[in-house]
Amino acid sequence: MASTSNPDPELVRRMCEVIVHRGPDGAGFHSDEGVALGMRRLAIIDVATGDQPVYNEDKRIVAVFNGEIYNFGELREMLIAKGHRLRTAGDSECLVHLYEEFGEDLVHHLRGMFAFAIWDRDRRRLVLARDRVGKKPLYWRSDHSSIWFGSELKSLTRDPGMRREIDPVALDHYLTYQYVPAPWSIYQDVHKLPPGHVLVWEGGTVTVERYWELDRTQRSVVDPREEEQRLRELLLDATRVRMVSERPIGAFLSGGVDSSAVVAAMAMQSSNPVKTFCIGFEDSRYDERHKARMVADRYATDHHELVVTSNLLDILPRLAWHFDEPFADSSAIPSFYVAQLSRQHVTVALNGDGGDECFGGYQRYALMNQARRIPVVPRPLAGLLGRTGTLMSQRSASRSLSRRLGRLMTFVAAHPSQRYARLMSYFTPEQRSEIYSDSLQEALAGVDSYRLLEDIFHGSSAKTDLGRVLDVDTFTYLPGDLLVKVDITTMANSLEARSPFLDHHIMEWAATLPSALHVRNGQTKMLLKRAVAPWLPPQLLHYPKQGFGVPLAAWLRGELRELVFDALTDDTARGRGLFRPSAVQELLRRHMDGVDHSVRLWALLQFELWNRAHAAPDDTVVSGAGCHA
Known part of the structure; x- marks a missing residue:
C-alpha cells in the first residue's frame, strides 16, 4: 500500500x-x-x-x-x-x-x-x-x-x-x-x-x-504455406522462452489441438521426456484421455492421468474460498485437479490457453461468420421479431423446438454485436429480470450488461464481424474467465502456468491474418491446424472441439441435488434479498423435470457458496478433496 x-x-x-x-x-x-x-x-x-x-x-x-x-x-x-x-x-x-x-x-x-x-x-x-x-x-x-x-x-x-x-x-x-x-x-x-x-x-x-491493444488491420497473404511456417517458428520460440526454469517443468495435455501443439513444441526442444498431465472422467462424453495419449505416445512423454471421482461437497467450498469472487465456469473443477496432479511432479506447467482466441477456434466464431450473410432486418420488423422470439423462448420451456425457434428469431433480429452478447450470456436480460428482487432491479435501472461486449465490438479496429468478436473475447472472456480460472487453480496448488499462445508476438501477428485463414465454410482454426499438422496425429485434427466440460446437469440432479436446494432456498439465501424465491424455486423445478437450467443454477449456487466462504472474518479454507488415479 x-x-x-x-x-x-x-x-x-x-x-x-x-x-x-x-x-x-x-x-x-x-x-x-x-x-x-x-x-x-x-x-x-x-x-x-x-x-x-x-x-x-x-x-x-x-x-x-x-x-x-x-x-x-x-x-x-x-x-x-x-x-x-x-x-x-x-x-x-x-x-x-x-x-x-x-x-x-x-x-x-x-x-x-x-x-x-x-x-x-x-x-x-x-x-x-x-x-x-x-x-x-x-x-x-x-x-x-x-x-x-x-x-x-x-x-x-x-x-x-x-x-x-x-x-x-x-x-x-x-x-x-x-x-x-x-x-x-x-x-x-x-x-x-x-x-x-x-x-x-x-x-x-x-x-x-x-498501453496495449491489438491492431486487427488485415494484411494480404500470397502464400498460406509461408504463414504456416511462420506460425511454427513463432510457436517454437514462444515455447522455448517459457521452458526456462530452475524447477521441474511439464505441460497440461487435454488432447485438444492447442495443448497438443505446445507439448509437441516442447518435445522438439527438450533433451528429456516432457512430463504431461491429463484429467479424465468416468463419463465418456467428457473424457479426452484417449486423445491425450495419442500425443503422449507420439512424443514418448512422461504421461500422468487422473480420473476425477471426487466428492464435490468437499471441493466446492475450497474452490469458493480460492476464487475471491463468484465464478461459475464449472471447468474450474477439472482445472483444479489437473493443477493438483501436476504439482506432485513439477513447479511449472505450460498450457494451450489462447489458441482459440488467436486463431478462431470456437464454433460460435463459425456461426458469427456465417451470420454475416443474414440481411439487416428493418428496425420495426426487428423489434417485432425479437419480442416474439423472446416470448417463445420464455413460454416454451418444455418444448425444445419452439424454444429453439424463438432463440433463432431473436438472433436474426439483433445487431451482430448483440447477437454475440446473447451467444456469450448465460442469463438473458429477460431471465435475470425474472429472478431479480424489486430492490435489485431498482439498483440496476438503466444498466445493460450487453453494452460491455457491444462497446468493444464497435470499438474494434477489425473490419469483419469475426475480427470484432475475436477482439471481444480477447479483452473479456479470455482474461475474465479462462485466465482467472487457470491462475487461481494453479496458484492454489503453488504451480505456475505459462501460455505460449499468449505471447504478444504471436497475438499481434495472428491479429493481422485474413479472417478466411481463421474460419471458413464452418471450419475453425484453419491456419493453426494446417501449421501443426506435421506435428500431430492426423485424426486429432478432425475431432470436434470438446472443451474442459463436466457433467453439470447430471450432478445437479444427482449428488448435488440436496446442496443446490438447501443453498438456494434456505433462510440465509432468502435473507440476502437479491433474488425472488419463487423464481429460483421455479428454475430448480424445471431443471429437475428435465429442462436444462444447469448453467444458471450453477451460477446461483457459486454465488451463494462464495458468500458463505467469505462471510467469516478469518475466511477459513475448507480443505479436503478426494480423487483416485
Whole structure:
C-alpha cells in the first residue's frame, strides 16, 4: 500500500500471509515513509539470489513483482550496457532499472506475464501495471489519501476498514457472463486493473491508462504455406522462452489441438521426456484421455492421468474460498485437479490457453461468420421479431423446438454485436429480470450488461464481424474467465502456468491474418491446424472441439441435488434479498423435470457458496478433496 500519511506495514504482512499458496518459498517486505510493500515468492528463476523486493543502486526505486519476464536475458544485457549494476541473475531486478530508463513506458519492453508495483521514493509515486492480456491479476482500491493493492481480493479484505458491499452492476455482469469482468470487482470499493493498463498513484490521485491493444488491420497473404511456417517458428520460440526454469517443468495435455501443439513444441526442444498431465472422467462424453495419449505416445512423454471421482461437497467450498469472487465456469473443477496432479511432479506447467482466441477456434466464431450473410432486418420488423422470439423462448420451456425457434428469431433480429452478447450470456436480460428482487432491479435501472461486449465490438479496429468478436473475447472472456480460472487453480496448488499462445508476438501477428485463414465454410482454426499438422496425429485434427466440460446437469440432479436446494432456498439465501424465491424455486423445478437450467443454477449456487466462504472474518479454507488415479 501507499499513502500520503504513514502506511501500516503490519497490514501488508497480513495481506501476504493469506496468499501464502501463491508463494510458499519465501516472503519479502519493504516499508518507508509513504509506502509498505510485500510479496510471497514461488522460486523458479534465480532461486538462489532472486528474492524481492528489488532496488536500484541507491535504493530510491523499489519494486515487487508477480510473474515472469521471458526476455530478461536481453534486458539485462541492454541495462548493463547502459551502465546499470545488477546484483541478481533473474528477471525481477530489471524492472527498477527499466523504470529509471523509461518510466512507466517500461511495459513496452517486457515480454511475459506480470503484475508489478514500483515505488519512486523521490517523487512519492506508485506505478502499478498488468501484462498485456491479463495472465496475472491485480486488484486495487483507493481513497483520497491511500491506495491498497494485491494479487488476490482476499488480501485487500484483510483491512478491517474495507467495506464489503456487493456491487449490483458486478453481480449483473456475473450472472450474464459467469465471471466479474474488469474493471469491476464483486465489491463496490475495489477494482481490477484491466489487462494492458498502467495505474499511477501520486499524492492521492489515481490515473489509469491503456498501453496495449491489438491492431486487427488485415494484411494480404500470397502464400498460406509461408504463414504456416511462420506460425511454427513463432510457436517454437514462444515455447522455448517459457521452458526456462530452475524447477521441474511439464505441460497440461487435454488432447485438444492447442495443448497438443505446445507439448509437441516442447518435445522438439527438450533433451528429456516432457512430463504431461491429463484429467479424465468416468463419463465418456467428457473424457479426452484417449486423445491425450495419442500425443503422449507420439512424443514418448512422461504421461500422468487422473480420473476425477471426487466428492464435490468437499471441493466446492475450497474452490469458493480460492476464487475471491463468484465464478461459475464449472471447468474450474477439472482445472483444479489437473493443477493438483501436476504439482506432485513439477513447479511449472505450460498450457494451450489462447489458441482459440488467436486463431478462431470456437464454433460460435463459425456461426458469427456465417451470420454475416443474414440481411439487416428493418428496425420495426426487428423489434417485432425479437419480442416474439423472446416470448417463445420464455413460454416454451418444455418444448425444445419452439424454444429453439424463438432463440433463432431473436438472433436474426439483433445487431451482430448483440447477437454475440446473447451467444456469450448465460442469463438473458429477460431471465435475470425474472429472478431479480424489486430492490435489485431498482439498483440496476438503466444498466445493460450487453453494452460491455457491444462497446468493444464497435470499438474494434477489425473490419469483419469475426475480427470484432475475436477482439471481444480477447479483452473479456479470455482474461475474465479462462485466465482467472487457470491462475487461481494453479496458484492454489503453488504451480505456475505459462501460455505460449499468449505471447504478444504471436497475438499481434495472428491479429493481422485474413479472417478466411481463421474460419471458413464452418471450419475453425484453419491456419493453426494446417501449421501443426506435421506435428500431430492426423485424426486429432478432425475431432470436434470438446472443451474442459463436466457433467453439470447430471450432478445437479444427482449428488448435488440436496446442496443446490438447501443453498438456494434456505433462510440465509432468502435473507440476502437479491433474488425472488419463487423464481429460483421455479428454475430448480424445471431443471429437475428435465429442462436444462444447469448453467444458471450453477451460477446461483457459486454465488451463494462464495458468500458463505467469505462471510467469516478469518475466511477459513475448507480443505479436503478426494480423487483416485
